[in-house]
Amino acid sequence: MSTAPPTTTDDAPQPATTPESSTSWWTPLRPLVLRLHFYAGVLVAPFLLVAAVTGFLYAGAFQAEKLLYAHELTVAKAGGSELPISEQVAAARKAHPEGTVSAVRPSPEADATTRVLLSGVRGVDPDHTLAVFVDPYTGQVRGALEQYGSTGALPLRTWIDEFHRDLHLGDTGRLYSELAASWLWVIAGGGLVLWFSRRRALRRVRGTGGRRRTLGLHGTVGVWAAAGFVFLSATGLTWSTYAGANIDELRTSLGQATPSVSAAAGGDHAGHGASAASGGAEHGVGLDAVLAAARGKGLGDPVEIVPPADANSTYVVRQVQRSWPEKQDAVAVDPATGEVTDVLRFADHPVLAKLTRWGIDLHTGTLFGLVNQIALMLLALALILLIVWGYRMWWQRGRGSAFGRPLPRGAWQKVPPQILVPAVVVIAVVGYFVPLLGIPPAAFVVVDVLLGEIAHRRARSSAA
Numbered sequence: 001m002s003t004a005p006p007t008t009t010d011d012a013p014q015p016a017t018t019p020e021s022s023t024s025w026w027t028p029l030r031p032l033v034l035r036l037h038f039y040a041g042v043l044v045a046p047f048l049l050v051a052a053v054t055g056f057l058y059a060g061a062f063q064a065e066k067l068l069y070a071h072e073l074t075v076a077k078a079g080g081s082e083l084p085i086s087e088q089v090a091a092a093r094k095a096h097p098e099g100t101v102s103a104v105r106p107s108p109e110a111d112a113t114t115r116v117l118l119s120g121v122r123g124v125d126p127d128h129t130l131a132v133f134v135d136p137y138t139g140q141v142r143g144a145l146e147q148y149g150s151t152g153a154l155p156l157r158t159w160i161d162e163f164h165r166d167l168h169l170g171d172t173g174r175l176y177s178e179l180a181a182s183w184l185w186v187i188a189g190g191g192l193v194l195w196f197s198r199r200r201a202l203r204r205v206r207g208t209g210g211r212r213r214t215l216g217l218h219g220t221v222g223v224w225a226a227a228g229f230v231f232l233s234a235t236g237l238t239w240s241t242y243a244g245a246n247i248d249e250l251r252t253s254l255g256q257a258t259p260s261v262s263a264a265a266g267g268d269h270a271g272h273g274a275s276a277a278s279g280g281a282e283h284g285v286g287l288d289a290v291l292a293a294a295r296g297k298g299l300g301d302p303v304e305i306v307p308p309a310d311a312n313s314t315y316v317v318r319q320v321q322r323s324w325p326e327k328q329d330a331v332a333v334d335p336a337t338g339e340v341t342d343v344l345r346f347a348d349h350p351v352l353a354k355l356t357r358w359g360i361d362l363h364t365g366t367l368f369g370l371v372n373q374i375a376l377m378l379l380a381l382a383l384i385l386l387i388v389w390g391y392r393m394w395w396q397r398g399r400g401s402a403f404g405r406p407l408p409r410g411a412w413q414k415v416p417p418q419i420l421v422p423a424v425v426v427i428a429v430v431g432y433f434v435p436l437l438g439i440p441p442a443a444f445v446v447v448d449v450l451l452g453e454i455a456h457r458r459a460r461s462s463a464a
Contacts, residue, residue: 026197028414037190039444040183042394045387047180052387054164055232056380059365059373061157069154072133072143078111082136085114085287085305091139092116092132101307102129104287105152105320107136108302117147128158151322151366174241175436181236182243182437188222188229195219211396218389225382232379235363238356243434250433256352261330261344263313283308283315284335290315293333293340300327308335314342322366326357 066073085106093101099121107114114136117129124130124146131147131154134140148158166173198219237243251257287305294303294317306316314332321327328346333339346354361367365376415423431438 028416029419032415033190033193037194040187041390044183047176049387051177051180052380052383054160056377058160058164059376061160062365062373065154065157068156072145073113074111075113075135080137083139085291087139088114088134088136089116091141092134095141096132096144104305113142178240179436181233181240182434185230185233188226191222192226195223211393214389214393214396218386221382222386225379228379232363235359246433251352256350258353259344261316261332262342263316263332285338289338290333293338294331297331297340297343299329322361323369324367
């Protein structure tokens, strides 16, 4: 639920207890959950705040791109017959002879331009391509922009996406987002448990003031947004550095890896099959015959044509629609004969591969278009508010003049072994697959024990 230093509730009125409730499993566990929720919020909140702000901006970038790059994305006048794809590519190459053609995305709509993607262009990030926008009716080049990723992100969205993912620090920076994703669901779950363990009277917002009101707002918004936070956390981990690699390995061992159409002549589906990389635009029968062959297999717009990587490879034509319903079918076409040598349907993907695809697209705001993007912006806004309220509660706990004292240490020592031991086992297992979730608690326990021992020795010295 909450994501910021959600603060303690030990200075607020507590629910009355009975002999039965006082000996329940929750009574000794609550201080530990409260301490974990508090410290996780304090330490992770800055990372979550960055992720929330950049996520908010990223969700809005889809619509901003349509306005900012309208000249490149749309044609001057729609209508008439489109030029052959080969002529559109030739027009793009005449204007931009640098690099090599890595893919072509024919105009998916009547008023949209065709994108000719060039790799190996000087001044363009090696992981990106230069997208040359061509009017499919006239062959006029409308402009060229750097593009990244399968969703065709242009400079604005690319910059925000990379900031959200790694703070523009490369692989090292990705640890920030993985840390945030690893802990978001834990903080949300802990907040939910704490919120619903309180009396209904103590959860009210109306008619309250000060810290009680802040806590009420923090908790109420967190409860409504918790499911969304858990979803963002789970899907964000699927392409993180360490947890993502473990998830991929697990999916592969279960036979649930995402298949790819084979780019080798006559090949069968490969678990992580090859897709053709950069090369020239025209090979053998040419782009128009290849596109016609793909259309014959039912591949409707939007599609991407990837030229053969070498003399022993085929063209690959794949659908690239990430909105619902997903269009992810792909075919391989022999450049010598124009015959389809392999077909891969999205309907035939393993269940976990489909769920991963849908989860990522929902996380990035493409699955349900504008509605999806608005929902993500609301979730990001909720996360920002929860962080602000969390820090405010911490400040108010110090009576509005300074941050309040942290919760007393040693809460874990009061948890019965029959609860503590299974909890440690679960944390260890989860921590193995999600390292940035498992390592911080272990370090926290070590530090907590050391600080407790130091404080204990100082107390004994003072008493002596």
